Structure formats: C-alpha cells, structure tokens
Amino acid sequence: MRPTPALVAGGRMVTSFLSATEWMLPSPATQVHTISVLPSRRDFAFSNLTMLLRNSGGNEGESGSTKFHVVRDDLLHPLANGNKARKLDALLPILRRCGVTDIVTCGGCQSAHAAAIAVHCAEWGIRPHILLRGEQLDVPTGYNLISLMFGNVTYVSRSLYAQRDEMLYEHAIKVAGYSGTVMWADEVIGKGLGVDEDTTDGNGSRRVMIVKEGAGSVQALLGVMRLLKYLSGLTLFRKDEKVHIVVDSGTGTTAVGLALGAVCLGLQWRVTAVMLADTLEGYKQRERSLLSDFEKVFPEIYHGMVEDATHDNLVQWVERFSPRRSQHIQNQTLILEDNIQDSTYPDYGFGKVLDGEIAMCRQVAQQTGILLDPMYTLAAWEQAVDICCGDSEAKVLMIHTGGTLGLFGLAQRYSSQFNTGEQP
Structure with missing residues (x-):
C-alpha cells in the first residue's frame, strides 16, 4: 500500500523538523548487525553474519533463512549508550538553552539512566547531581562507578526514595541555594524549543533542573524518532517494506517514540515492546500520557498524522517469555538484583534474574559478539527470535538498548553464576 499524499507531506514536515533540531549526539548513525538463528540441541544457536555480508557485498542469501537484525545502540558511547543516550539526545540541548547549570535526577544503585545523565551532563558542562537508592557499595562497579566518577552522588534510604518527587525537589533546593531557581524538566515541554541561548540571570546563580527517573518526557521521544528516521533510510530496508521492531x-518511552516515528514518517513498521516493569494497563496509560504531551507540543503533527492511528494503540505490549510476577516464578531459582527492584511495582521483580539467563547471555556473546544483560535486552532478544522463527519472511529489527555495564554488578554479587565452564 502506497502512502497517501497527506502522509507523504506529513513525513516531510517531520523530517524537516528533525533536521532543524539541535541534538546531543553528533549523528543518529548506528550499526546494524544481522543474526542467523540456527536449530541446535540447546533450542537455538546463533551466528553473526554482519562481516560475512559486508565482505560479500551485502547479499543476505535466501529469503527463507531465519535471521533478524540488531540495532547496536550499545555501541553509541563507550560508557553511556543505548536508549538512555537517545532519550537525552534532544532533551539536553533544550535544557542548556534554558540556561540550566545543574541537573538533579535519581535511580537505583546500578541505574543506567543515572550514569547517562552523569556522563553526558559532564560532557556538556552541566553539573550532574545523582540520588541513588540504597547503601554505598563496598566496591563500586558498573554504572554505580560511572555515576560516582562523573556525577555528585548522594545515597538515600529506600523509605525516602519511595517519595521521589519530594526527595528530588528538596535536594534541588539545596543545590540551588538561596539565590538559585529550581525547575522540573516536564515544565519546559512546549517552551524549551524556542528558548534563547542565554537565559541566565547574569549573577552566577544556579538554575537547577529536575529530571525524573528514566527521563521519560516528550522530548525523549524526539531522539528515538531521529533514530527511526536514520534506520528508514538504510539500504537494508526497501521502500514501503514492513518491518517488525522489538x-x-x-x-x-522508547517504544512509544519508535511507534510515533513510524506513524509520523509514514512507515509500515510496527513496534512490539516487552513489558518489564509494569502492568499492561500501566504501559497503556503511559502511552496515552506521552501522546497527550506530544499533542500539546506538536499539534499540527498530531492532528494531521497521529490521531487517526492511535485508536488501536500505537504499541503492541507483550509479556516477556519468563514473566517476573511472583506467581510465575515459584519453582525457579532467582537472583535478586536489589539495584533495580522497586517497591513501586510489588508484583514485578524488576531486578529478578532467573536460573539459566546469565548462561544464555554468555552463549549469545560467544556466538555473536553481542553482549546482552538478563534483565533488559535478553527479553527483547528472545522475542525477536520467536518472531523470526514463526515467520521467516518477517523483517525483524531488535533495538539493543544498552545496559550491559549492569553485568559488572551482577558478576560482583553473584560470582557463582559466572563460572568458567565452556559453553557447548
């Protein structure tokens, strides 16, 4: 089906807007690897075909072969990459144009979001202040170490962390001091896009911006949409081809941004998001909230292209193959990673690792050179494998959201899971 003239015109408008936006990342470019899925006595084996295809001129071979593609956003930055960098891509320049001198945010002890804020703020000359839940580690490692090196870290009790907004605001007030000002990043929605470069008071007072945990704002959608625009221009995807993103x-936020980008650019791409931290209704509510914010900031785009496409929801939300709800894991061995577990979702062990998942990550790493983590990207990998095995004609594209430094914390706390046994 060819795009309608309205979609074509709307796509041009979105493309023009993305081209005119100031970005944190110098380029939206990222690597895309092709993975072959092979049957084996251990369910599946994998092979990275990327170098082979590159040397053979990009010929993927027979269309019926089982394979999928991986967007290697884990390679965007040596320390702070993946969707955390994408979500800051448009947000950080906006905050700097607002004259922000300091950013306050929060996260778990091994929060990839907190580390990304610390690293990228330091690179942009903004002072990062990180509130981490729990106690200081005896030996800092992984994202915790990165946050400590690049940011000003304060550890807070779990009881205090349960009241996030109050905690963030009180700390921001302390950072701002008597003459400073405190703002919430959500408050610049619809404002920051047109703020002049120099908005400081000129007296050296601090302008402190609070960025909520996860940086899930409408500005975060823009960086993800920029990624989708880049991917749609690759020769890997034929014009008007149907692509299944996982x-x-x-x-x-990332899933909604990808789906919005597909609609706004007139692509026949659908997005499947593996739910890790909330209920289905919780994710649908989050989708509605982000769409509402998007409508406020970009009413012409929303009413011209998005509104008619949202009646069935933009994103297909699915459970991961091994759900973390307590009733599903009674008979399985658990590793509890406290740095991610959150009382906000009492029925979801957000940081629970099931027996065999770390071994699976090792298998993928050794067979493909791609490092996954058991709590996030392994869930998307399993979903991508399932889709491409069920439909060998499907063009499946998994987004690698980063997070691999979290393995350092897991290896430190659960060394027995990282044995030296050779993978079959």
Missing part, C-alpha cells in the same frame, strides 16, 4: 521496555 524493544525491551522499562518506562515504555
């Missing part, structure tokens, strides 16, 4: 979902 992504793991914590807050759900």
Whole structure:
C-alpha cells in the first residue's frame, strides 16, 4: 500500500523538523548487525553474519533463512549508550538553552539512566547531581562507578526514595541555594524549543533542573524518532517494506517514540515492546500520557498524522517469555538484583534474574559478539527470535538498548553464576 499524499507531506514536515533540531549526539548513525538463528540441541544457536555480508557485498542469501537484525545502540558511547543516550539526545540541548547549570535526577544503585545523565551532563558542562537508592557499595562497579566518577552522588534510604518527587525537589533546593531557581524538566515541554541561548540571570546563580527517573518526557521521544528516521533510510530496508521492531521496555518511552516515528514518517513498521516493569494497563496509560504531551507540543503533527492511528494503540505490549510476577516464578531459582527492584511495582521483580539467563547471555556473546544483560535486552532478544522463527519472511529489527555495564554488578554479587565452564 502506497502512502497517501497527506502522509507523504506529513513525513516531510517531520523530517524537516528533525533536521532543524539541535541534538546531543553528533549523528543518529548506528550499526546494524544481522543474526542467523540456527536449530541446535540447546533450542537455538546463533551466528553473526554482519562481516560475512559486508565482505560479500551485502547479499543476505535466501529469503527463507531465519535471521533478524540488531540495532547496536550499545555501541553509541563507550560508557553511556543505548536508549538512555537517545532519550537525552534532544532533551539536553533544550535544557542548556534554558540556561540550566545543574541537573538533579535519581535511580537505583546500578541505574543506567543515572550514569547517562552523569556522563553526558559532564560532557556538556552541566553539573550532574545523582540520588541513588540504597547503601554505598563496598566496591563500586558498573554504572554505580560511572555515576560516582562523573556525577555528585548522594545515597538515600529506600523509605525516602519511595517519595521521589519530594526527595528530588528538596535536594534541588539545596543545590540551588538561596539565590538559585529550581525547575522540573516536564515544565519546559512546549517552551524549551524556542528558548534563547542565554537565559541566565547574569549573577552566577544556579538554575537547577529536575529530571525524573528514566527521563521519560516528550522530548525523549524526539531522539528515538531521529533514530527511526536514520534506520528508514538504510539500504537494508526497501521502500514501503514492513518491518517488525522489538524493544525491551522499562518506562515504555522508547517504544512509544519508535511507534510515533513510524506513524509520523509514514512507515509500515510496527513496534512490539516487552513489558518489564509494569502492568499492561500501566504501559497503556503511559502511552496515552506521552501522546497527550506530544499533542500539546506538536499539534499540527498530531492532528494531521497521529490521531487517526492511535485508536488501536500505537504499541503492541507483550509479556516477556519468563514473566517476573511472583506467581510465575515459584519453582525457579532467582537472583535478586536489589539495584533495580522497586517497591513501586510489588508484583514485578524488576531486578529478578532467573536460573539459566546469565548462561544464555554468555552463549549469545560467544556466538555473536553481542553482549546482552538478563534483565533488559535478553527479553527483547528472545522475542525477536520467536518472531523470526514463526515467520521467516518477517523483517525483524531488535533495538539493543544498552545496559550491559549492569553485568559488572551482577558478576560482583553473584560470582557463582559466572563460572568458567565452556559453553557447548
């Protein structure tokens, strides 16, 4: 089906807007690897075909072969990459144009979001202040170490962390001091896009911006849409080709941004998001909230292209193959990673790792050179494998959302799971 003239015109408008936006990342470019799925006595084996295809001129071979593609956003930045970097891509320049001198945010002890804020703020000359839940580790490692090196870290008790907004605001007031000002990043929605470069008071007072955990704002959608625009221009995808995107979902912001980008650019791409941290209704509510914010900021785009496409929801939300609800894991061995577990979702062990999942991550790493983590990207990998095996003609595209430094924390706390046994 060819795009209608309205979709074509709308796609041009979105493309023009994305081209005119200031970005944190110098380029939206990312690597895309092709993975072959092979039957084996251990369910599946994998092979990375990327170098082979590159040397053979890009010929993927027979269309019936089982394979999928992986967007290697884990390679965007040596320390702070994946969807955390994408969500800051448009947000950080906006905050700098607002004259922000300091950013306050929060996360778990091994929060990839907190580390990304710390690293990218430091690179952009903004002071990062990170509130981490729990106690300081005896030996800092992984994202915890990155946050400590690049940011100003304060550890807070779990009881205090349960009241996030109050905690963030009180800390921001302390950072701002007597003459400073405190703002919430959500408040610049619809405002920051047109703020002049120099909005400081000129007296050296601090302008402190609070970015909520996960940075799930409408500005975060723009960086993800920029990624989709880049991917749609690759020769890997033929014009008007149907593509099935798979992504793991914590807050759900990345999935909504991908789906919005597909609609706004007139692509026949659908998004399947693996739910990790909330109920189905929770994710649907998050989707509605982000769409509402998007409508406020970009009414012409929303009413011209998005509104008619949302009656059945933009994103297909699915459970991961091994759900973390307590009733599903009674007979399985658990590893509890406290740095991610959150009392906000009492029925979801957001940081629970099931027996065999770390071994699966090792298998994928050794067979493909791609490092997954058991809590996030492994869930998307399993979903991508299932889809491409069920339909060998499907063009499946998994978004690697990063998060691999979290393995350092797991290896430190659960060393027995990282044995030296050779993978079959």
